[in-house]
Amino acid sequence: MKARAVVSVVGAAMAAGVLTVGTAGRRPAKDPRAAIFVTRGCAECHAIAALGVKATSDVGPDLTFAYADVPNRYGVGLGWFLENPRGLMGFVLAAHLHLTPADRDSMSHTLEAVYNERLADMDEDVPSSPPARGRPRARLVR
Numbered sequence: 001m002k003a004r005a006v007v008s009v010v011g012a013a014m015a016a017g018v019l020t021v022g023t024a025g026r027r028p029a030k031d032p033r034a035a036i037f038v039t040r041g042c043a044e045c046h047a048i049a050a051l052g053v054k055a056t057s058d059v060g061p062d063l064t065f066a067y068a069d070v071p072n073r074y075g076v077g078l079g080w081f082l083e084n085p086r087g088l089m090g091f092v093l094a095a096h097l098h099l100t101p102a103d104r105d106s107m108s109h110t111l112e113a114v115y116n117e118r119l120a121d122m123d124e125d126v127p128s129s130p131p132a133r134g135r136p137r138a139r140l141v142r
Contacts, residue, residue: 033110037063041097042107050114060088067108067115079108 034051037043043053045060055062061069070078074086082104085093093099099107 033114036103036106036110040099040103040107045092048114050118051110063111064118065115067112077108078111079104082108 030052031050034043034048034053037046037048037051037053042048042063044056045058046063047053047055047058048063050064067078070076070081074081076084081089082093082099083101
């Protein structure tokens with residue numbers, strides 16, 4: 001689905017009240033680090049499987065590997081992306097989710113820790129990238 005179409009769908013869903021920001025009726029995640037993502041509304045669209053967060057609508061990608069995914073997709077570090085989001089996230093953060101600098105910093109650090117934990121848990125014998133490149137590590141643009 002193209003970004004413009006996704007923006008239209010998400011915008012319409014938020015306007016209709018089908019997709020809302022909040023925590024009513026949601027069971028708390030098991031990992032306490034998930035609280036900021038749930039209370040700030042990220043879990044409306046994004047799961048974070050590593051923290052036990054299930055998305056309400058599964059519109060966006062799971063954020064477990066966002067620390068590496070954002071640099072791969074956008075060429076910038078996660079912290080920078082949260083301050084200067086592109087595409088649909090620019091619309092969502094500007095119009096519906098207002099994150100403070102402390103929120104962005106906390107989210108970035110938490111997702112970095114989650115990524116590193118999951119990377120450490122991966123089996124070294126199972127390739128996670130082409131063999132010639134080795135295991136990817138996120139390069140940050142700060």
